């Protein structure tokens with residue numbers, strides 16, 4: 386019997402964990418090396434209070450649940466082990482004049498809500514859903530489920546037709562404007578590019594599948610928090626005797642005669658048949674020092690960062706929604722400051738996560754745990770130690786006024802994370818979501834699961850690698866990297 390490949394996975398984020406599951410299931414001998422003292426990367430818990438309570442630090446929204454569950458199943462993790470709770474309503478959007486739109490799963494309910502707030506616009510919504518539903522399978526197959534080793538593959542005639550229908554040449558915001566008239570409604574169907582750190586007015590229209598997918602596949606939460614996921618995956622990997630080495634930073638990759646043949650840890654070389662890199666992709670280049678591939682002339686553009694506020698409160702906020710967006714008078718101006726001028730906006734937008742709405746046990750009785758996410762520039766130009774606190778104060782004041790009366794007096798514990806913390810965690814320039822999802826860094830222009838045609842045996846998965854960021858999408862990228870690795874494995 387031929388042996389499977391001996392593979393080193395560098396990084397235990399969701400991309401690395403998914404790759405470890407899929408590879409070990411296929412008989413590979415896997416070693417997972419993680420620089421930190423825990424697995425999960427951006428999927429983690431933030432803890433506070435006495436006794437300690439915990440709330441998700443990063444992802445909160447499970448989109449495309451079927452993609453997530455089917456990949457786990459392929460990796461040998463049964464669906465029943467991931468308990469999903471559906472969000473209904475999906476979320477609420479608070480406009481600056483006090484109007485509130487509730488997004489609903491069922492198209493009939495959503496059409497009614499749109500008609501209530503934006504008379505005459507429900508027809509555009511129905512057209513939007515019908516067209517997106519029709520395009521989604523093709524878009525998934527031609528963008529999310531294939532790699533682009535050669536750029537010209539992306540421009541094959543069938544592919545170009547699909548991209549045209551998906552409005553790839555326009556922005557997500559301009560694509561939404563083809564269905565909706567009122568600027569607030571256009572915001573409601575384009576702000577989703579912020580989930581992947583992209584400016585709605587600068588992210589290619591193919592990402593319009595995000596606002597569509599929320600209605601057709603729902604928004605879900607993992608019982609106990611998203612950060613339960615890496616815990617479950619670690620249990621499975623350990624049960625399979627996959628070697629997991631925490632507190633182990635890979636310093637260099639060993640490339641000889643056009644093939645990656647191992648890694649260097651603490652100055653010592655370890656040999657492998659193949660290496661899969663799951664750190665933030667731009668950080669792979671320094672590990673290839675001495676190789677021509679390490680020299681990139683044009684720097685990558687990072688995604689936006691975010692200032693995060695986590696807190697436990699002595700008050701329990703019920704009858705809201707688990708997910709809420711609070712928009713300023715002009716979301717466009719606010720995001721232009723963040724994305725185009727690299728500045729903290731005078732009127733920030735923010736998102737609030739209140740998990741007890743879906744999982745009453747997510748906070749101690751009579752209390753709430755809240756998470757505020759404020760889109761912000763990356764860590765390149767702002768002194769975040771001071772500015773982070775100032776921005777957080779402003780947002781909490783606004784939240785108190787717009788939906789959480791008595792918020793600040795009820796705070797039992799509070800924690801802040803800024804783009805500088807994100808940078809220290811290894812995210813490129815402190816961007817939270819991988820390299821920016823702009824046209825020149827999407828599809829064939831994003832690093833591919835086999836990033837260099839000139840280096841065999843080296844693969845990559847993660848938010849900065851095609852098809853991009855967001856948990857299920859990263860998992861799908863890891864799946865493509867694993868398939869290519871196994872296809873090219875030649876004992």
Ligand SMILES: Cc1cc2nc3c(=O)[nH]c(=O)nc-3n(C[C@H](O)[C@H](O)[C@H](O)COP(=O)(O)OP(=O)(O)OC[C@H]3O[C@@H](n4cnc5c(N)ncnc54)[C@H](O)[C@@H]3O)c2cc1C
Pocket residue numbers: 395396397398399400401418419420421424425426427428442443444445446447448580633634635636663664665668691693758810811817818846847848849854855856857859
């Ligand atoms: C605030 C926030 C909110 C988000 N919300 C959502 C959401 O609601 N829904 C959603 O789907 N997605 C969301 N995301 C995005 C999602 O979290 C990411 O796309 C995904 O977790 C990235 O996974 P990854 O595989 O790229 O690995 P990462 O999480 O980046 O982990 C990489 C790991 O590799 C390790 N590593 C790097 N270099 C080395 C080295 N040289 N040696 C050893 N180890 C190394 C790092 O320590 C790290 O643990 C959110 C992200 C953030 C920050």
